Amino acid sequence: MRYEAVIGLEVHAQLLTKTKIFCTCSTAFGAPPNTNTCPVCLGFPGALPVLNREAAIMASKAALALGCKLNPVSIFARKNYFYPDLPKGYQISQFDRPLAEHGSITIGSNGSSKQVRIKRVHMEEDAGKSIHDGFADSSRYSYIDLNRSGTPLIEIVSEPDLHSPDETHDYLTRMKVILEYLEVCDGNMEEGSLRCDANVSVRLAGESKLGIKTELKNLNSFRFLKNALEYEISRQIQVLEEGGAVVQETRLWNTAEHRTVSMRSKEEAHDYRYFPEPDLPPLVIDNAWESEIRASMPELPDAKRARFISQYGLPEYDASVLTTSRALADFFEETVSLCQSAKAASNWIMGDLLRDLKEFNRTIGESPVRPRAIADLIRLIESGEISGKMGKDVFEAMFRERKSPQEVIAERGLKQITDLGTLERIIREIVAANAKTYEQYKSGKKAALGFFVGQVMKATQGQANPQLVNELLRKILDA
């Protein structure tokens, strides 16, 4: 590879507080336009902001979970720019003394993991929403809804440590999972509660100086992020290969045309004229408060994954999948506590359950099969009452009909045939009926065994104990 891509991400995450960052208006989604508003978030002259304590706590939790150091004193600043959905004419943000700095996220898997450094985490307020289409006079007017104005955000800025779309995807996924574990952000990119911009440049492999970067916006899904990065990296390489120079600019991902498009630069006269916000005192987080915040944090994904491996003896892959959400991890642990078979629980949950949930587009919380039912199913198989193969069908019925495994087994008269006499009689009948295959087996074609196993399972409608069938077949055929 002649070129190396260098990527840094700026992620904005909406915090799940009940009220806005500087006023008492509700942050509830879906309210009629301009109803969650007050003099503060409408930017009335003289209205004064007061910081939401919970927003400070959630932001601090996120910063600590991302390995950052909290600044004991952080300062709010005004970022000035003109846009109709920013009623004050400035956004309250943080500038030269952010909430927290110097964190990291570990990406990759054990074999090849690496640290992506996080430069800073700061707090700020969201702007309102501009609606440019959909009204009769949309050709002449933009419509403004200020319900979102003042919603608390954290901005998480990485160092340019990412070198491919896959690494970037991994980094953002892990960040999303951490925020979800902390219950400080719902992580929904499509609805805009998690948003990301990417700074992208390319340079010759081995070069230490950074190339000229572009800033990509409108990356509102994981897929768009990956597609946009892939496109932009190859676009920049092509520009350089043709002897040109990359222009520093902001580019939008155009989903329909599947390419990044330059934003016209006339809107780009940005000089934010930051200065300390005189209406807010600095945020002071002393050691006692930081300890209190730390104590209220749940076990985080990396720690949980490591514990699943050591405590339950799970393979790394299983532990990774099961810890992708707190709800899924809790579901797994509840199942294990009821059946004591960690690997079996992992297999049923990762395999059949997740597949069915995906097929029916349900979350783990909406699963019709609960941990108790999976634990019972595992015990019925372990005790030999039904075979593993029958278990698969029982599970399907449990999922589709919301029934316990015992109910499904009773209703369908499923019972594993373990009686040696019965099995032997069935096997002898089948061998007699397939004399030709029997001859082939005797003349050395051992693969014919599989045929006989299939015939026996067919004859017993899958209820024969497969292990016994194998043993008996060998005994009879080799006799």
Added chain:
Amino acid sequence: MIIGPKEVEYVGKLAQLAITEDEKQLFIGQLNSILEFVEQLNRLDTSNVEPTAHVVLAADQSAALRPDEPIMTFTQEQSLANGPETGAGHFKVPKVISDR
């Protein structure tokens, strides 16, 4: 730093103000005299002074923070009452972008 016509035009553009030639001359004089006045502060040696972001550094944070409890303040009508143009529950502003 000395303010010239270019600086006044630039700040005027950021502030969305149309400035006449006469006003430009007036503002050049006024802005320079403000800067000269503030420039006097640079004579002080502040190398050992912590930057002050705010004169009130609240020791008691409870006084500076608010509980996360929603209070409804404005109805939609009240919210929009000062809007020069409104419609369908929204503020209406001249089209912000042209190519959509």
